[in-house]
Amino acid sequence: MSSDSGTTEQLRQLAIDHLWQHNRDWESAARDQEPLIFVAGDGIRVTDTDGQTWIDVNGGYSSVNIGYGRTEIAEAAFEQLRQIPYFPQGSANPPTIKLAAKLAELAPGNLNRAFPVSGGSLANETALKVARAYQKRRGHDGRFRMISRRGSYHGATGGVLFLGSVPSSPRTDYEPAPPGMVYAPQPNAYRCELGSESPEECAVRCAQAIEDLIRFHGPETVAAVIAEPVSSGPGAVMPDPIYWTMLRDICTRHGVLLIADEVITGFGRTGKLFAMEHFGIVPDIMTIAKGISSSYLPLGATLATDDVAAEFASAGKHLRHVFTFAGHPASAAAGLKNIELIQSEELVDNAARTGEYLSEKLHELQERHPIIGDVRGIGFMQALDLVADRETRAIYPEEAKLVERINARFKKQRLLIKAHSGHIINLSPPLCTTRDDLDEIVAGISQTLGEVEAELDS
Numbered sequence: 001m002s003s004d005s006g007t008t009e010q011l012r013q014l015a016i017d018h019l020w021q022h023n024r025d026w027e028s029a030a031r032d033q034e035p036l037i038f039v040a041g042d043g044i045r046v047t048d049t050d051g052q053t054w055i056d057v058n059g060g061y062s063s064v065n066i067g068y069g070r071t072e073i074a075e076a077a078f079e080q081l082r083q084i085p086y087f088p089q090g091s092a093n094p095p096t097i098k099l100a101a102k103l104a105e106l107a108p109g110n111l112n113r114a115f116p117v118s119g120g121s122l123a124n125e126t127a128l129k130v131a132r133a134y135q136k137r138r139g140h141d142g143r144f145r146m147i148s149r150r151g152s153y154h155g156a157t158g159g160v161l162f163l164g165s166v167p168s169s170p171r172t173d174y175e176p177a178p179p180g181m182v183y184a185p186q187p188n189a190y191r192c193e194l195g196s197e198s199p200e201e202c203a204v205r206c207a208q209a210i211e212d213l214i215r216f217h218g219p220e221t222v223a224a225v226i227a228e229p230v231s232s233g234p235g236a237v238m239p240d241p242i243y244w245t246m247l248r249d250i251c252t253r254h255g256v257l258l259i260a261d262e263v264i265t266g267f268g269r270t271g272k273l274f275a276m277e278h279f280g281i282v283p284d285i286m287t288i289a290k291g292i293s294s295s296y297l298p299l300g301a302t303l304a305t306d307d308v309a310a311e312f313a314s315a316g317k318h319l320r321h322v323f324t325f326a327g328h329p330a331s332a333a334a335g336l337k338n339i340e341l342i343q344s345e346e347l348v349d350n351a352a353r354t355g356e357y358l359s360e361k362l363h364e365l366q367e368r369h370p371i372i373g374d375v376r377g378i379g380f381m382q383a384l385d386l387v388a389d390r391e392t393r394a395i396y397p398e399e400a401k402l403v404e405r406i407n408a409r410f411k412k413q414r415l416l417i418k419a420h421s422g423h424i425i426n427l428s429p430p431l432c433t434t435r436d437d438l439d440e441i442v443a444g445i446s447q448t449l450g451e452v453e454a455e456l457d458s
């Protein structure tokens with residue numbers, strides 16, 4: 001099969017000559033016969049330009065929550081584009097208004113106001129601006145610092161790039177960092193940097209470390225703490241619930257805003273519509289993207305509580321903030337239809353139930369493969385943490401080329417999934433994934449790990 005506009009080779013050459021891909025150079029892409037080019041999708045499977053079917057284990061960037069091929073969403077967007085594709089400056093449009101109201105209905109607590117954007121980075125940029133502006137309007141002019149956790153990722157744009165840190169993606173090219181970035185430990189019980197011996201101890205120490213940082217810098221200088229309820233970067237880190245209870249309390253006591261980044265976790269991924277529901281905590285600001293439209297069109301939002309939003313309500317106090325593509329009617333129409341389908345097809349429940357099955361299967365895999373040091377996560381957000389030695393939890397040195405060995409095999413099996421950061425394999429499949437699908441995926445991972453273990457042992 002060839003695509004509409006050329007054979008695979010022709011398209012690939014055009015990409016090598018002209019396309020600047022995410023996180024990729026074009027010389028090694030050419031050498032590896034990439035990029036892969038996909039032309040169709042259905043559920044968790046996608047078809048390439050040669051007619052071969054692959055399993056997209058992580059559904060795009062953990063973002064195609066509903067799965068591929070849902071023509072209802074395409075039709076909702078088409079119908080909106082046909083009626084009116086955009087909006088005159090300063091006006092609103094029905095789908096965006098209805099989406100804002102829907103988000104207020106679904107989000108925990110009194111997160112009743114939504115600033116729509118076109119993705120996760122911009123949702124977090126908006127959160128950062130709202131947090132600082134809120135503090136200033138309350139008379140706290142010195143509160144500019146942002147506390148985030150090492151290992152977390154919050155986006156690629158100017159401000160949020162320097163929140164969190166991803167060891168495999170150094171930011172030295174883009175320094176200097178904006179002032180006020182403060183880093184806290186990640187509550188990862190398997191690799192607790194504070195030397196804790198249990199998940200609860202790790203959670204308590206890591207939450208306490210945030211309070212220590214607030215005290216060290218002075219509460220009068222701290223605007224907000226940003227954290228994902230379950231952190232994807234270091235591999236599906238689900239903290240003991242005490243962590244979020246403590247964090248909420250610490251932020252409230254010190255007048256620091258709590259921002260929950262639900263860009264990955266939102267819209268069902270963890271087996272609840274929003275992951276903060278696992279902890280019963282309402283943040284002051286919540287950011288969402290990815291699964292809100294299952295990535296059918298660019299969409300995200302920054303949600304604020306009534307208290308935070310009130311600072312921007314009156315004449316002259318509006319948030320000075322605009323993006324041309326924020327509040328796009330076709331994206332909102334796609335988002336509304338996507339949310340309707342996620343709810344009517346009970347996909348959040350499927351993520352909870354089938355996610356448990358995934359966890360069981362991965363634990364069985366761990367029994368067979370000594371390279372798996374830890375299996376962790378919740379719902380359809382699970383991860384394997386690979387080790388050279390289970391006792392010490394040491395990871396393989398870079399020279400062992402573990403990630404390259406694993407990823408080459410996944411590709412051969414036409415499994416779209418990648419090891420990253422030297423030792424992590426994330427699994428965050430679409431919410432429609434079945435037990436049979438998971439059996440196939442886990443069998444593929446088992447085969448890959450078995451071969452790599454044998455190769456590294458020899």
Ligand SMILES: Cc1ncc(COP(=O)(O)O)c(C=O)c1O
Pocket residue numbers: 061118119120121122124153154155156228232261262263264289290
């Ligand atoms: C937790 C989290 N926040 C923010 C982002 C940035 O979202 P986007 O790529 O839509 O800008 C991501 C993307 O992977 C993410 O995982």
